[in-house]
Amino acid sequence: MPQLNGGGGDDLGANDEMISFKDEGEQEEKISENSSAERDLADVKSSLVNESETNQNSSSDSEAERRPPPRSETFRDKTRESLEEAAKRQDGGLFKSPPYPGYPFIMIPDLTSPYLPNGSLSPTARTYLQMKWPLLDVQPGGLQSRQALKDARSPSPAHIVGPFCWEFPGQSDLSLHQFHLSNKVPVVQHPHHVHPLTPLITYSNEHFTPGNPPPHLQTDVDPKTGIPRPPHPPDISPYYPLSPGTVGQIPHPLGWLVPQQGQPVYPITTGGFRHPYPTALTVNASMSSLLSSRFPPHMVPPHHSLHTTGIPHPAIVTPNVKQESTHSDISSLNSSKQTDAKKEEEKKKQQVHIKKPLNAFMLYMKEMRAKVVAECTLKESAAINQILGRRWHALSREEQAKYYELARKERQLHMQLYPGWSARDNYAANQQGKRKKRKREKQQAESNEHREYFPNPCLSLPPITDLSAPKKCRARFGLDQQNNWCGPCRCKKKVHSLHPR
DNA sequence: TAACCTTTGAAGGCG
DNA sequence: CGCCTTCAAAGGTTA
Incomplete structure (x- = not known):
């Protein structure tokens, strides 16, 4: 796989992932032959799918405004036209099609995010900033790296907010494009519209629903300090992980991955705000302290898996949280007995359910599902997954490689976060x-x-x-x-x- | 209301 | 070592 090794700097080795391309041959066959197998189920659906693929670049703000899209040729053409126009408006060269034809990523997730009411820097943009910090890499000694990351993120937003036309070495056009567009965040907001770039990395989706920011976030009070924060601080660095609008701006720790290879970033989108390790993965300012203090070796974050941000770790599911959280919160407040708290923590520890890290296909599905749903007007996940499965096979090696790589990083981070965890635990x-x-x-x-x-x-x-x-x-x-x-x-x-x- | 469906991939167990 | 099972997401459907 050219991309993985070619990217260099990845000491993780990707050989194992390459093995995963067991169906490459099959894939190529399918593609080249346009085989009948490719058509069976899809004959009905794939028309929509294929069509959608042609429109995959249409996730622009302008398109978002046009939703729901009539599925017609004219619409397609119009979309294309408006895209071109948009491209011109977006500074021409910056708005280029992705390096990979049909690749779904259009890095303007923030455009439709309800969480970006102001013009603050988009998450993706920050991702790009952050990816330039080598310490971002999730490597052994990750805590320090994360701490370093925290520091690295400190640069005042003034550096960040502004016309972004920085050219990073190896940065793709798309990246620049994303960067650029990210500054035009507040253009369009469709609370009900699920952006196609639904967060890739998500372990739990309950806490960041596009249209319904969690109450505890809406209060916009620093859970740690109790100090109220401005809803959308122009200054991101100290607060960004905390407000709804900024949570999504937390760069995905894996974000450095793709961009460095000149490929699109796996967006930590706002749209759904469901990040794989939304907050945990987003190893950022709050993460370092979080990991060190809240995710001790045995993986269990105290206080119902809440981060310092008040956001539960996505990979952790505590069914009884609701009942116990109120109780525990009150008790912890009323009584200063730490022993009790510890006992409760241990109790919760046993109830904690750490989910498996998402594999490449799951990541792909997570990202593309919304798109397929929107394009095919299908709602049944089973059918959608079939389409996604076909699309997955239709992806090029490079495209798949990106997901494999991301999945690998996910697993790595998961291992670091939960050293003792085993897939067997969930059996x-x-x-x-x-x-x-x-x-x-x-x-x-x-x-x-x-x-x-x-x-x-x-x-x-x-x-x-x-x-x-x-x-x-x-x-x-x-x-x-x-x-x-x-x-x-x-x-x-x-x-x-x-x-x- | 829980389980099913449907996909691919990772991990663990078993023989 | 090879094969199988389970689980991860997701949301409509089914029992």
């Missing part, structure tokens, strides 16, 4: 255990059902080939439940291990 999270059990039961029943009608239930499942079927029975039911195996599998088992290892 039998009681409720989920039930679900899986039920699922398994269903599969089992299905298997039995098939047995009634088909000699080989495995063969009744279209995608499963004869050869792969036997493996499934053993793997699925295990040796101790051979009674659930299909006939052929049992016979083969007896004869000899036709279940190749």
Whole structure:
């Protein structure tokens, strides 16, 4: 993968990720052949999808204003035209199409963000600023790096706010474009419009809904100090992580990644404000202290996973937070007994559910879902995901590589944040255990059902080939439940291990 | 109201 | 080591 290694400076190595491109060949086939497989489901939908892809560059403010878009050729043309016009308005050269055709990122998420009422610097712009700070990298010793980041972010906004036409080495046109547009933030605001660039990295979506800034944020009081803050401080550095409008401006720690490669940034968009580690990932000013004091080795942030910003960590889900938070808050206020607090913390610790880091496809989905929904007028996630899956395969290597890289960073950061966490921890999270059990039961029943009608239930499942079927029975039911195996599998088992290892 | 559906990828377990 | 299962997001649908 050219991009990953070519980017240099990434000591993380991307080889493992490259392995993930198992379907590259398939992908290329699909693309080159325009194969029938590419059309089946999509014949109905893909027309919309394809069309949408042509419009992927249309996430400009002007387009946002035109939503909901009539799906017609004329609209497309108009969109294109207006885009061109917009391009001219946006200082011409700066408004160029992304380096990757069809690449969905248009880095002007802030344009539609309800959280950017003023003209303060957009998150993306800050991302660009920040990415220039090498310490941003999430590396071992991340805490120091984050602290350094905090310091690095300090430069007064005066440096930041202004016409941004800085040219960073290796910066893409798009980056500049984004940078530039970011200063025109308040142009259009559609509270109801979900920007296509819904935050990539999000572990929890509950806290930053575009149209509904969390109450605790709206109060705009520094949770740490209790000092009220101006809603939109012109001065970002001390406060930006705290106000709704500025939370989204926190640069994604991974933001340095892409831009340095001359590729679009994974936006920490405002739109939904659902950042993967929205706040946690956004290792910024508040992060350093947050990590050091609130995310001790054992990953559990005290006080119902709230950051100093008052924003719960996205990767942490505490179902009982609501009930307990009020109680604990009051109690903590009334009683100065730290021991009690500790006990509660430990209690919550056990209830904390740390979500898995998002993989590349999930990141991609998160970003593109809103777009697909808007373009295809589909709401059912299952259908949308099918489309997204196809789109994913249609992505070029470079495009996918970016997501793989991002996902890798995500995992790394996740590891740093929750050193002791294991994916296994989420396996039998009681409720989920039930679900899986039920699922398994269903599969089992299905298997039995098939047995009634088909000699080989495995063969009744279209995608499963004869050869792969036997493996499934053993793997699925295990040796101790051979009674659930299909006939052929049992016979083969007896004869000899036709279940190749 | 919980589970399902649907996608891909990562991680863990099992044989 | 290879295969399978589970989970991650998401939101309409289903039981």
